[in-house]
Amino acid sequence: MRNNKIIWLCLLAGLILSSCRDRYEPDIDAAVTSYLVAEGILNTNGPTTIRLSRSTQLDTFLLRPETSASLVVEGRDNSARPLLNMGDGRFYSPDLNLSMGEEYRVKISSQGYDYVSEYVQAVVTPEVDSISWKLEDEGLRIYANTHDPSGNTRYYRWEYEETWEVRAYYYASYIYLPDGTVRERIMPAEEVYQGWKYNNSTSILTATSAKLQTDIISEAPLTFIPPRDEKLAVRYSILVRQYALDKKGYAFYQMMKRNTESLGTVFDPQPTDIRGNITCVTDPSIPVIGYIGANSITEKRIFINRSQLPAWGFRQTCQDYEVMNHPDSINLAFGGGGLEPYDAVFSEFNPDIIVKYKASGPICVDVRRRGASLTRPVYW
C-alpha cells in the first residue's frame, strides 16, 4: 500500500511538472516575403481610410507602410473617386458619397503593379442595440448585442476603443523643477492627478446569426477585463464600432482569426493561406492580403463607473517618504533618487516655512508616468 502511494505521487509530480507548452523560435531562412496588405472599408456615412502596408520578415517588428501608391474607388456606374495619399500608408477621403445598393471596388497601383478588389455592394449596418457586461471569474466581460429586423445582415464585425480614467495615488500640489527647486503647482495647468488612457481592439471580433432563425446577435464577446485591472479603477468607457460583413468577408476574417489567434491545440485546423478579395492583375500569382468591403458604420459608447462594481479591488501600492527641505536632500531625492514631491509639511511655529516635503514614487504622483494623457476626452 505504501508503495502504491509513492508511485501515485510520482505520477502526480510528473503531470504537474509537465508544462506542455514551450516557446519556439523556428530556424528558417529569411524568406523574402513582401506581399501587399490592404485594410479598411469604403464608408458610406463618413470618412474612409484605407491602410496599405507590406508584409515583413518574421523578426522585423515595424509596420512597413506602402507610401507611394495611388488608390481609386471605382463604381459599377463607372464612377471614380480617388483617395488622398496621406503619406504614411493611409489613403483618405472625408466622404466618398457612395450610394447604397451600388457596387464598388478599389483599384491600387503601386510599384508598377496593379491590384483590384472585387466589387462589393454598399450595405447598411444595423444599429448596435446595446453593449452589455457581466462579471465573470471576478473579471468583467463586455458583449455586443444587435439585430437586423430585415434579416439581411447576418455577419457582423466589431472594433472598439477603450478609454479609462486613472487617478494618482497622491494629489500632487508641488513640483520639482529641473533647476533643483520645488514649488507649488499652478492649477489646473500643472495638475497631474487625473488622466485618461486609451486602448484599441487587437483581436478580430466577428459573429454571425446565419444559423439562427432571426438575425439576432446576443452577447457576442468583445473583450475581457481581468480582475482588479486598472481600467475599472475609476471610470471606464468603450466605444464599439459595428460593421456589416458579407459571407465572404466573414470567411476572410474567420480564416485570419483561425490562423493567427487560435492554432496549435490538438484538434485545431492547420493554417491555410489567406485570400481576401484583392488580386494582383499584373501577376495573379502574387498573393495580396486584405478584404475591402463597403458599408455604413454604426457605433455605441457605454460608461462603467466604479460605483457599479463595488467589489472591484484595484490597488496601487505606494510608499510615503519625507524629504527635508534642504537643497542637498531635495537634490538627492528628486534629482536622481526616483522620488517626486506631492505635498509640504509646514513648521508648527511658522506656517510659511516648509520643513519637509512629502514624496513618493513618480508613478504614485503623476498619472502621466502610468501612460495616461492629461487631456480630458470630449465625451468624458
Added chain:
Amino acid sequence: MPDLLNEALAPAGLLFSIDNQDRVFITKGIRVVTALPPGFFNSGPATVKQAEQKDTVRDFHTELTRQRQEASENRLYEVGPRTNTLKGNAIVSGVVRNGKTGEPLINASVFISSAHAAVTDAYGQYSLTVPTGKHTLTIMAIGMKDTRLPLMVYGDGKFNIDIAEQVITLKEVVVSAQKSSNVMQVQMGVERLSVENIRRVPSLFGEADVLRVITTLPGVKTVGEASTGFNVRGGSADQNLILFNDATIYNPSHFFGMFSAFNPELVKDIELYKSSIPARLGGRLASVLDINSREGNKKTITGSAGIGAITSRINLEGPITKDRTSFIFGGRSTYANWLLDLLPDEYKNSRASFQDINLGISHQVDSFNTIYLNGYFSNDRFSLNSDTTYGYSNRNVNIKWKKSFTNKLTGIFVAGFDEYQYKVISEENKVNAFRLQFKVQQLFAKANFTYYRNQQHSFDFGAGALRYGLDPGSFTPSGSESQVMPEKVEREQGLESHLYLSHRFNPSNKISFNTGLRYVVYNFLGPKTVSYYAPGLPRSEDNVTDVKEYASGKFIKTYHAPEFRFSVRYALTNTFSVKAGYNSMRQYIHMLSNTTAIAPTDIWKLSDANIKPQRGDQVSLGFYKNLKSNTIETSVEVYYKRIKDYLDYAPGANLVMNQAIEREVVNTRGKAYGAELMIKKPGGKLNGWISYTYSRVLLQSTGEDAAPQVNNGKFYPANYDKPHDVTVMATFRVNHRFSLSLNSTYSTGRPITLPIGRYYYAGSPRVLYSDRNQYRIPDYMRTDFSMNIEGNHKVHQKTHNSWTIGVYNMLGRRNPYSVYFISEGGAINGYRLSIFGSAIPFINYNIRF
C-alpha cells in the same frame, strides 16, 4: 456368446475370435483375424461401403470433440476409411483447439514434414495433403505443448486435435511454431502479432495497446503522440480498414486518442496487411487491420480484472453449455477526471470519460457448424475546458456462421451492423445552445468460401454487400430558449457490392503464386438532391448548372471496377526467399479533415456524383532471410504506390455542417515510395525487433475543373510524410516471473506550414504562413521502459496476479506534437506543444481467476 467367452477367457489371458461360419478360435497372445479388411480386393461395392464408413469416422471424431480429451501421443489415430490399399494422397482437415479452454488455435503449424505442412486459419482450421500411410503428425502453437501424434491415414478424413497448454516449467522450452513462416509465406507486407507480443511493449499508463504496438512496426507511422491514428505506407489515417471481429470500427481511439478502443484482455491477435491484401478484403486504400478476439473458455468460468491509473477493466468468460457454447465478456471504464484536474489551469474545467463493452458468444452446433455472435460498444465523452461537450460512440453487432461442407470446402457467412456517431453539445449560452450530430451506419452481409483442392491448388471466393447510410450532420437547438435554426445535411446512401476469387498455386516447394480478383460495384443511392457543376469550372455556388432531386432507392451514380491482387514467392533456399506483389484498391468512403489528428469531429463522406472513389495501386518487392537456424528473421521490403482522386481540403475549408462539401475539397493525386528493413528475434531470453523505414508521400492538386490548387499545383509532402523512422523493441526475460521491456523510437518530424513573415491587420501584428507543409517540426524521439512481474506460477491456485510497472517517455523529452504561433496582446509568440512534457511513470495490477 462373445460376452460369455470374454468373461471366461479374459482372466486366463486368452483371446478368441469368431469367423463368419461361427467357428470359435481361442488363442494365446495373438488374435486370429478371421476376415480380410474391407476393400482388400478393391472391388466396386467397397466404395459404397467406404462412404458409409466415413460416417462412422465422423461419429468417432464428434465423440472425441465432445469428450475434449487432450490428444494422447501414445495411441494411434486413424483417418479415413480403413483399407489395405493405400494409394496416393489424402486430405486431412480439422480444427486444432486448446484442450483446456476449447478455443481454436490460430497459426498453429500442423505438419508431417516440410513438404506436407499447413497452418491453421483464424478458426483453427487446417487442411493438409499427405501421402496415405503412417506418419507422425506434429502440431506446434505458441503457448501450447508441442504435440506429436502417430497418425494412420487411409484416405480423406476429418481429424480434430485438442492439444495441451504448455504449463511453463522451470526448464526452458523453445517454442518454434511458425519459425520459418516469414520466409515461406506467399503474402508479403503482413504483420501478425499475438496478444503476448502486444503485452510486452511498454505503453502509456501501462495499458496494453493494440494500435500503439502497430505503430512500432516497419512501414507504420503514428499520426501523433496523443493519437492512435496511424499511417501505413504513405496512406492517410482513413485509408486503413479496421476490422474487429468483422465489424468496421470508424474511430478506434479513446480519451483524445491516448488509448485504443480495443480491450487488450480480449484480443487474441492482430493482422496488418500492408501490401498483399487478400481479395476477400477491400474498401480502403492503404491497409487492413484485422483484430480477432478470443473465444470464451468452454470448460470453466474464468476471468480477469485489472486496475490502472486511468482505467480499470473486468473480463469474464465461460461455458453456457459445456463444450458447446461459451461466452466472453469484457468491459472497461475510466476515472480520468482526477488526472485532468492536475493539468495546468488552462485545462482546469476539462472532463473526460470512456467505456467499452465486448460480448462474444460462440456455439458449436456440431463438428461442421459453428455460430458466433459478436457485439461491441464504445462510448467517449469529454469537454476541453469549455462549455462544449464532445461525445462519440461505436456500436457493432454481427453474427457469423462457419460451415464445413466437406473436408475441402469451408464457408463463412457473416451479417452485421456497424454504427459510429458523434455529438457536440453546447449549452452555456441559452440563445445559441446547440446540438450537432453526425452518424455513419453500415449494414453488411458476406459469404467467404475456401476450397482446398490439394497441396498445389486452393481457392478463396465469395461475395458480399455493404449498405452505407450517413447522416453528415444535424444541427438542432438545445433547450427551449435556443434561437438556433435546426439544420440538417441530407442523408447519404450507398451500396458497395463485391465478388472475388483468389487462387493459391504452389507448383513446387520453391515457388508459389497467389492471384486474386475482386470486382466492386458501388451505387450512390437516393433520396438525395444533387448539384451538378459546369465542367471545367470550379465547383462553386455560381457554377451550379443543375439541381436534381432523386427518389428513394434510385441509383444516382454507379462506379464499378476490378481490383487486382497478385503475389509470388520464390524460395532460393530454405531460409531465403524473394517475394513480389502488385495490388490495386478502391475506396468509396472518405474522411475529410483539416486537423492533424483523427478528430472526433471529422466528417466522413461517400463517393457521389461529384466525388470520385479514391484509387490506389502498389508494387512491392521483398527479400526475406532467416539466420541462425531460423532464430533471427531479416527482411527488406520496397514499394511504390500511386494514389488518385484523393481528397485534400481546400484552403480555408469549412467541413462541418456543409451542405455542399464537394466545394471544399480539392482533387489530389499522390505518390508514395519507401523501403522497410527489419531484424527480428522472435524467441529466446532476449527477443524483439529493430526496424527502419524510409518512406515518402507527396501530394499534388490536380487542378481538375480549375479548382484552387494547393501550393500552386506543385508536389507537397502530406501531413504524415515522415521520411525516417527507427524503432527498437526489446524484451529481456530475466526469469519466468520477471521481464524487462524497452521500446525506443525515432522519427523525422512531420511537415508543417510555418510562419515566414508578419503583417499588421485589425490592430495586431499577424503571421504570414509559408506554402502548405514546407517545413518540419523537430524530430521525435521517445524511450519507454517497463517491468512485468508475475506472481507465482502454481497451476492450481484460485487467482494469478501480475504487476506492470514502467515509465513512458523515460528520458522526459518534450517531443513537440505541433508548433503554432499566436498573436497575444499585439506580439507574435511561437509555441511548441508537447503532449507529454515529462517522464510518466505508471503501474498496473492484473488479476486472473
